[in-house]
Amino acid sequence: MLIDDIEYVIFRHPDLAQIREFMISYGLLDLEQTADQLYLRSYGDAPFSYVTTKGDAAFLGMGFRVASREALDLLSARFNCPVSESPRPGGGLYVVGSDPDGRRLEFVFGAKRLAPMPSNGFPIAWNDAHGKNRLGKFQRPAYGSSHIQRLGHVALFTPAPQERIAWYCETLGMKPSELIHKDSESDVLASFMHLDKGAAWTDHHTLAIVGAAAPGIDHISFECRDFDDIGMGYQVMSDKGYQHRWGIGRHFYGSQVFDYWTDPAGFHVEHFVDGDLVNSDTPTLNRPFGRETLLQWGPAFPGL
Ligand SMILES: [Fe+2]
Numbered sequence: 001m002l003i004d005d006i007e008y009v010i011f012r013h014p015d016l017a018q019i020r021e022f023m024i025s026y027g028l029l030d031l032e033q034t035a036d037q038l039y040l041r042s043y044g045d046a047p048f049s050y051v052t053t054k055g056d057a058a059f060l061g062m063g064f065r066v067a068s069r070e071a072l073d074l075l076s077a078r079f080n081c082p083v084s085e086s087p088r089p090g091g092g093l094y095v096v097g098s099d100p101d102g103r104r105l106e107f108v109f110g111a112k113r114l115a116p117m118p119s120n121g122f123p124i125a126w127n128d129a130h131g132k133n134r135l136g137k138f139q140r141p142a143y144g145s146s147h148i149q150r151l152g153h154v155a156l157f158t159p160a161p162q163e164r165i166a167w168y169c170e171t172l173g174m175k176p177s178e179l180i181h182k183d184s185e186s187d188v189l190a191s192f193m194h195l196d197k198g199a200a201w202t203d204h205h206t207l208a209i210v211g212a213a214a215p216g217i218d219h220i221s222f223e224c225r226d227f228d229d230i231g232m233g234y235q236v237m238s239d240k241g242y243q244h245r246w247g248i249g250r251h252f253y254g255s256q257v258f259d260y261w262t263d264p265a266g267f268h269v270e271h272f273v274d275g276d277l278v279n280s281d282t283p284t285l286n287r288p289f290g291r292e293t294l295l296q297w298g299p300a301f302p303g304l
Helices: 016-026 069-078 161-172 227-239
Strands: 003-013 029-033 037-041 050-054 058-066 093-098 104-109 150-158 174-181 188-195 207-211 216-223 243-251 257-262 268-273 285-288 295-297
Touching (some): 003 188, 016 029, 016 037, 016 227, 058 069, 150 161, 161 174, 161 188, 227 257
Parallel strands (some): 174 285
Antiparallel strands (some): 003 058, 093 104, 150 216, 174 188, 188 207, 243 257, 257 268
């Protein structure tokens, strides 16, 4: 196994105060800030989840937590980059590479983990029709921003989806959970890809690779505490007048309950909860593209 998980995203934004206000409202927490760089953490144990540097708006790349020192050495050889000490919060050793579209890829081993932050309560207890789990207590989730637990996945655009899917499989040990095709099964338009962790369970997708006219990013996605955390996050972002993109709904691929917002520079960010897990026994599915596979319930995708 090469990689344990995706851990952070790397952006540039023209106004750090503005993007900080947005992402704190969205559910991240302050970690470190200088005049030209902003680090934000989640409520989980990752050293940080989000970094942006002052400059023209851009998505630059992402960081992964490497599974072992041996895996880091293998990635060092694969990307022809020596192992060095990471200058980012948490430190550790890292290797820097890029994918064929030019995205920066950072691979970190041995960074210091943070103590998780309390998330203003535990996942809510539900009184379903067939299971009453909350007796004599009223359901009163506290008003406030979501409690983002971790970065979950990134959805990338590329002009060469089949080549990029193959590249991420060969280079980072990823596997398609699901493929989406156009006219025939070999005419692949997109894939939702998981980390190959053998029998261990892992997210249905850590990367989504989607065919498009040019390289880019569709969205980054953060896992929230529970369903109410998504709904209360919607309420706070709505009250603050931020730009909503899509949701609340339940995806088809990966099954997450989702809600998307657009940051001040135009990048889309997703809240999710209740995603599918897969392992090496989970078969890879290949389906035709269709509106019905965009979501199981919720508002239609904007423009479709
Ligand atoms: Fe997503």
